[in-house]
Amino acid sequence: xxxxxxxxxxxxxxxxxxxxxxxxxxxxxxxxxxxxxxxxxxxxxxxxxxxxxxxxxxxxxxxxxxxxxxxxxxxxxxxxxxxxxxxxxxxxxxxxxxxxxxxxxxxxxxxxxxxxxxxxxxxxxxxxxxxxxxxxxxxxxxxxxxxxxxxxxxxxxxxxxxxxxxxxxxxxxxxxxxxxxxxxxxxxxxxxxxxxxxxxxxxxxxxxxxxxxxxxxxxxxxxxxxxxxxxxxxxxxxxxxxxxxxxxxxxxxxxxxxxxxxxxxxxxxxxxxxxxxxxxxxxxxxxxxx
Amino acid sequence: xxxxxxxxxxxxxxxxxxxxxxxxxxxxxxxxxxxxxxxxxxxxxxxxxxxxxxxxxxxxxxxxxxxxxxxxxxxxxxxxxxxxxxxxxxxxxxxxxxxxxxxxxxxxxxxxxxxxxxxxxxxxxxxxxxxxxxxxxxxxxxxx
Numbered sequence: 001x002x003x004x005x006x007x008x009x010x011x012x013x014x015x016x017x018x019x020x021x022x023x024x025x026x027x028x029x030x031x032x033x034x035x036x037x038x039x040x041x042x043x044x045x046x047x048x049x050x051x052x053x054x055x056x057x058x059x060x061x062x063x064x065x066x067x068x069x070x071x072x073x074x075x076x077x078x079x080x081x082x083x084x085x086x087x088x089x090x091x092x093x094x095x096x097x098x099x100x101x102x103x104x105x106x107x108x109x110x111x112x113x114x115x116x117x118x119x120x121x122x123x124x125x126x127x128x129x130x131x132x133x134x135x136x137x138x139x140x141x142x143x144x145x146x147x148x149x150x151x152x153x154x155x156x157x158x159x160x161x162x163x164x165x166x167x168x169x170x171x172x173x174x175x176x177x178x179x180x181x182x183x184x185x186x187x188x189x190x191x192x193x194x195x196x197x198x199x200x201x202x203x204x205x206x207x208x209x210x211x212x213x214x215x216x217x218x219x220x221x222x223x224x225x226x227x228x229x230x231x232x233x234x235x236x237x238x239x240x241x242x243x244x245x246x247x248x249x250x251x252x253x254x255x256x257x258x259x260x261x262x263x264x265x266x267x268x269x270x271x272x273x274x275x276x277x278x279x280x281x282x283x284x285x286x287x288x289x290x
Numbered sequence: 291x292x293x294x295x296x297x298x299x300x301x302x303x304x305x306x307x308x309x310x311x312x313x314x315x316x317x318x319x320x321x322x323x324x325x326x327x328x329x330x331x332x333x334x335x336x337x338x339x340x341x342x343x344x345x346x347x348x349x350x351x352x353x354x355x356x357x358x359x360x361x362x363x364x365x366x367x368x369x370x371x372x373x374x375x376x377x378x379x380x381x382x383x384x385x386x387x388x389x390x391x392x393x394x395x396x397x398x399x400x401x402x403x404x405x406x407x408x409x410x411x412x413x414x415x416x417x418x419x420x421x422x423x424x425x426x427x428x429x430x431x432x433x434x
Binding site: 038048225 | 305306321322
């Protein structure tokens, strides 16, 4: 039976853990709010980009000819999978879900899979497993910038157009709600067919655009930007999802710690009462013996 | 279709939406030179260079620095998707000046094509930032 002092010590230890998890939860909550704002802020750009692109695609007609839209140069080359994990742990099953899905993707794919690892957790996992790694980036989520997405896009486009990869996909956690993140795979290259119906909003006027420079050049200028935007969106989503996951995980941890403290306190009180009763009996029976 | 009397201007970057306003006139740094836009402009799609954007509402002008991206111009609307864009009052003068002198130095010393191009763009950007930032300086001085 643990002594009173041991119990008190344990309660104190659990209490300080609880304080840490509580603080982490609060921090994650405020970071989440900021991350959500960034997603909202990034949305108009992405939407407008897609609209203009699909508009252009229907107009120029030479869409299929562009290397980023065309089927791969080397169909036998491996698929390049960008895996976006977090830099830090303590966020529930966030990273392990991603890594598991990444591994499943590699096993189920009918081609070989090369990886582009973004985020420390995924890097640390796959770097030791002899995976063909084409890209690595860690420590970016503290200060996430568009430049990060540009670097990813540059590698992706380079690998695809040079024939080193037969396709590029990105695997990341999408931010659904605070309680829910969903692991999704998006195909980045070749760029999936641009849906013309998305440009419906102002079809009446858009029929007679002028272009400066010519439409084909604008189109091929824009495609790489489109790839960047897609990567950037994935990074932002992942960042928000990470904070949401951490918030939920730390909330659960705080609650568990609270329960544990309650249980321990109850136990401690019982032990104390037992000691008091025993002492009383000793005193009483001692008095009787006299 | 009657000519619209105003333009709605939207400026967005990958990070955020910067401007969403109704204006009378605007000017952008297009691929082949600056172009002014008045309500009723022909639909036009244009890529942007490094330079300054301004738009005017009544007699009040607002300046911005912008670099790369493109703009969609419709008779009653301008949508600008810029790679970077900053309002004049957001520009850090000292940083821009430091960047300009750094870029000049590199231009003088580097020889490689890539480095040279990078330095040239950096210089263009910082000069444009400085110019835009000085615009509000000038206006403030004029009012005083």
